[in-house]
Amino acid sequence: MRTFCFRKSSCVRVILSAAAAIMQIGILTLVPDAALAHGERNQEPFLRMRTAHFYDVKWSTNEIPVNGEIVVTGKFRLFPIWPVNLPLPEAAFLGNGTPGPVLARTESYINGVPAIQSTKLELNRDYEFKTVLKGRVPGHHHVHPMINVMGAGPLLGPGNWLTVTGNESDFKLPIKTLSGETIDNLETWGLGRVFFWHGLWVAIAIVWLVWWLRRPLLLPRFRALTEKGGDRSQLVTSTDRLFGAGLLVATILIVFFGFQATDTAYPRTVPLQGSRATVEPLPEVPEQVKVVVNKSNYDVPGRSLRMNVTLTNSGSTSAQLGEFLTSNQRFINHEVSQAMATVDPNYPKELLPPNGLKVSDSRPLKPGETKTVDIEAADAAWETERLSSLINDPDNTLGGLLFFYDEHGKRTISNVSGPMVPVFTDPDNRTAENPKGGPG
Template sequence: MAKSLMDYLDLRKKHTPRNGARRAKLFSLAGVVGLLLVLAPPPLASAHGEQSQQPFERTSTVAFYDTQFSTDRLDVGQELTITGTLRIMNSWPDHTIAPPDLGYLTVNTPGPVFMVEEREMSGMFTPQSVKVSKGGIYPYKIVLKARIPGTWHVHPAMAMEGTGTLVGEGKYITINDAGTFTEPQTLSDGRNVDLASYGLGRVVIWHVLGLLVAVAYAAFWLRKSLLQRAAVVNAGGGATLVTPKERNVSIGIAIVALVLGLGGYAYAQVFDGPHIPPQVARLSPVPQTPSGLARQLETQVQSAVFQEKTGTLVLKVNVDNKSNSPVRLDRLQFADYVVTVTDGAKPDTDGVATVSPSGPIPPGGSSNLTVELDARSLLSRNLLPTNDAQIRVTGLMFFQDAAGQTSTSEINELTSGVLPEYGTQ
């Protein structure tokens, strides 16, 4: 074995100059390519990631509507308020994902560009996850403080246990490079601190210490050529690679790392305090009471037909108006896509739907409405699942009476299967 190993190493020495020159050329070429990649300006990436989610996740789970942003431009340290209403849909697909029970009101942003100052559901302060119920309607409010300058796409969102984060309508918000971000707080021991920088120096110190240990350990093992070690292993001498000295050094570095970890814990116990474990309180916001109009209006989607050639979605809706005021269909919403009902518009117009018969539904009357809208807009937003195992359409219909009172009804997944008509002209 020893002789064969020596023969192998002698053979490597004979070819070292040529192989070394070849490796030098390859490394030089790789260095030039790497330098060009570093110097080249990166392309600007921009996309709506929520459109990658399955249609049922966006339309049948949590619906955000009447979303309002207090501003679209502010300075660092100023506040942005998002208000609106979220609805846990009755059409929540229990057969596909876990039933809705626990949710967390939040925002979806490209990193920590804002800090959440306040969040409310149904007027209740909700700093943690809350209990929700299917069919529940919750007015919400989120107050954010601007941190990092730039233009950012911001969504209100609801993170549901077992499902993931479900987002509402988004908007681009510009944070000007002006102002200062601070977050003053009073600790339980009476100290006044700024959470924007509190403990930052200690975090940096411990990271640097850990990095030094890691670099020292890596440098110790990389002091020998990896190719040389590979040659020894290939020749069957792997058992001789690690020397007693190297074992002792590795044990020493492990002890240093352990001492650093335990020392950091001991330091925090001695110099910080008092220590209080994170507190958990499972609140249950009270769902909004349905409006008087909602209690007197009954709707039922009879059918949903996708006309493939014309690109039109046709809904047949039965409406029974038991109120004492005329009612009309005002708009529809699928996830964050809003379609407004307009008399005289063509159904192939983006964001517009037509209804026949036109005009309001009289008090005490009923009507079978035919609603037509451009399905190509739904397809382009990945909201119409024409290639899924269950071709369903789910959304909201908003009705309004003469006094401006509104009622929200669901286009329910369980009753609104899409029937494709591929031969329709």
């Protein structure tokens, strides 16, 4: 044990990690249909708070059969305080986050433009997306909208559970080509040719290996190379050279005639697309309410984010703070009926912290008015979603969106960001379950 473990604590951590891994493998083996979700929890908080914020996300259904379709729609805003250690979204691709290829994506759009190619996205602008997914593998799957940014990786939106029923063997993906030909199932189309060509090249490789392995290899060749008077001419004989030349000619002929046959069978081909689509962002809507963060703290024992902000209403209508969104968590101000009305009953409950958003003064902000309020978002989600690890981030900067509503229900969105200072003691003994403090 001394050879491998320099400290007892290190040994304990290694043993516990190995045991946890073995237990997880055992669980997945015993329950093969189990689907794990919330992989976004492994992403660093700065990545989730200051890249893409998804909102108005809807799933058309929560259960489909194999070959059935689900439509995921919504919007996202690329945060203006983009992390400096990440590449800018010069090349981004709209995808979907699922536990493997359990769904087939048949359509995808950004602002109505087919998103079959990567595109450049602008910071501090909004985009509307739509993806159509087809059930492929039965099970209980977690489905996310997702943006892949070159150099930054996947940026996941909110996830919802989807049940796919039926038999996997019934799955089909029919398409109609530009030439009018109908393919019954794209998933199995052309597999015969794939198997044939792979099998042919594997067979040629095996013949080549067997040709050399049929004779003793190591000792005779070693002696021929090292011993004085060794006969090196027998290492590669004239028969070997003749066989190698014949195999080379046969390979060239196979490639040539194979190309000719394929070109004759499929005269119309489309090259791989290397360009990028151009997608204009949604029309820019000025922020009606300017938000200045005076102070922000994260209460570690209370699992609560507290912000002191100054709000200035530069619009012609009143504005009432109804929601704070960050890292796909929606903190709703229960005192604002317009905000509560936007919550879909089928929206994932784990993304709606029950304590909601507490605002010291929830009265509507009149046109031209400026006031300072305290905002508190207290919930265990800061720990369960691993967002509290933001306190270990070098710049400790939070980011999110504030949603304001006027008396007619019209909504405007403002960015909110600022440094966050962790607080490790709470003299009032406030927690997420006991937000007012006092004895627990």
